[in-house]
Amino acid sequence: MVLHNQKRILRSATVDDLEGKPFAAGPIFTMVIRYLQKHLLEALNLSHKGTLETDITYIITVPDIWGLAAKQFMREAAIEAGINCNRLKLALEPEAAAVYCGALGHTLVGQKFMVVDLGGGTADISVHERKGNGSLKNIHTPCGGTWGGIYVDANFTQFMAEIFGTRALTAMQADEMYDYFDMMRDFEVKKRNSQTDITFRIPVVLKENDEEHFHQSLSDRLSSLMFGEKVFVRGKDKLGIHPSIMQSFSTDQISAIVNHISSVLKEERMKDVGLIILVGGFAESPYVQQRIQKELQAVRLIVPEEPGLAVLKGAVMFGHKPNIISSRVMDYTYGVEIFDYDFEKKYSMEKKIFMNGEWLVKDVFRVFVRVNEDVPFDNKVTHAFFPTENPDYVVIFRTENNVHN
Ligand SMILES: Nc1ncnc2c1ncn2[C@@H]1O[C@H](COP(=O)(O)OP(=O)(O)OP(=O)(O)O)[C@@H](O)[C@H]1O
Ligand SMILES: [Mg+2]
Structure with missing residues (x-):
């Protein structure tokens, strides 16, 4: 939760202990990952003798509502724990959950369904469509809130x-x-x-x-x-x-969850979503299941076996078959800043600059991908630019707006 909503990577981020004393978050994340890795290797050594550490690809699941900075923070913590960055992948938890549910044999083909992942800290909601080839398409930017167990x-x-x-x-x-x-x-x-x-x-x-x-x-x-x-x-x-x-200890959380699900379902593009898959540890609670069932009667509800392990198992499946997620909906518009030609003569003189013998428009945001755009797995977008000076880095801009220029 300390990483949720972080706009920039805060290497100095802290978490509070029981008495409210702050402690640097990075070393705690690293310690946890190092412990889990050691535990895994010991268990593997008993059950699958001969497994080499280098045979392992590590998938770390992160909530999709985390910002990029938080995801980067997690990646750095794992590398710091000694995990080889070439064998490390982050998986988005709602996608992992959807992969697991798809693999359970529920006939989801051609269907639009919502995955509601009720965890310890957060409730994450995402909407997917399962295509004929078995792959999943994410059709709503993930959302949710801090309503966990x-x-x-x-x-x-x-x-x-x-x-x-x-x-x-x-x-x-x-x-x-x-x-x-x-x-x-x-x-x-x-x-x-x-x-x-x-x-x-x-x-x-x-x-x-x-x-x-x-x-x-x-x-x-x-x-x-x-x-x-x-x-x-x-x-x-x-x-x-x-x-x-x-x-009564969980009433308010469940009400917030139900309200949020209802408001997402009311969106125009969600009108043919008729199925909710409920996963996550908090979804193990019969009271949680009953209330969601009762208060959202217009949609069918599936709670898979061991809902608390859905994300974990889905992440393993994703690790074996990363292209199971066939496309994603962008949550931001991304681009770079360039000097451009004014071919369409639409810019005023104040926006222009005379450079290397020609008039160029300055501060143009050249978009690579736009918010809400469907981006297929492994998709590449290429634009060629000549650097005006010798840059040793390129600044990438992003915005939640669908920029028109
Ligand atoms: N049968 C149950 N009834 C109520 N709560 C439960 C039950 N089983 C597990 N939980 C709660 O579920 C939570 C853990 O769920 P889960 O493992 O999905 O969380 P997480 O993935 O670690 O958290 P997050 O997704 O927020 O990062 C804990 O708060 C736990 O107390
Ligand atoms: Mg979770």
Whole structure:
């Protein structure tokens, strides 16, 4: 999430730790990738003896709503972790998800379908068409928002803070890190069953702190809060929570997701999209599935097997067959700045400059590809220019506008 919306590569980008202290993001990304690579090589060494590291192509998946700078940041982190840049590819997560769903044998041929990938941090939405040759065409620039599963955890933390006090919770995060992680891991497992009452063990530090601080027993305190019978003490050290409270932790995220999907489906060019494929870890939740099904009845919903692994498996398939994505819709217009001839006599004198014996128009944006243009896999656009001086780099411009010149 720290990389989302980055306009420039911020090598100094930071992430906050639990106590809100900033730490450089680059080394953390590198550390994670290095760890995963080591873990992979050890596992391969057991299962596929003789596999050489040089046999491996690495695919790192990134959300498509990330800007170019964030994608570059990820690539640099991987190279820093020791991954050979010739064997490294980034795959766009919604495309990987679509590849996986296509491979599951759902008859998607000729169909336009939406992939909704509900992850930890973000919900990513993209729309594709599967062509007769099995390849996929991306027909809508990916969009989405910050409505992932981690906000459910954040709402739970907020709820615990309401019961036990913000100070006690912050103190636990700072001083009793293991207890805090235990509590969150317990929640991670238990939130997966949001249909029945759920019981949590209350960390001792919280319970002691609570009684000391509020001068009343926990059950007395609970009855003074607004939860009614829905939150109760069980046994000596357990908290019982009614499913409706559990569901309330994800309600707002799901509403935002449903609203966003509806607004995309209302667009004119989306009118023959009749199928939604739901993937990502957050999509494993039966409550999430039910609500999306109920609130978007006009479209058919498919939740593939193991939706949480869809992106991973799709990325592996993409690694083997990169041209499975046959074309992409550009999210920007790209071009370079040139001096041009005024063949059509449309420029005023102020725009012109006399150079090497002729009049040229300055500051012309020569477009290579335009926003919303369909660009086939491996497509090349060639323009030839003569440098006016000896440049050691070329500036490339991009804009979200469809430039006319
Ligand atoms: N059964 C479940 N019920 C509710 N949430 C779940 C369930 N299973 C997994 N999750 C949540 O799904 C999230 C992880 O999903 P996923 O692995 O798709 O995320 P990610 O790809 O790492 O994140 P992002 O796509 O945002 O970068 C976590 O927040 C996890 O708690
Ligand atoms: Mg994801």
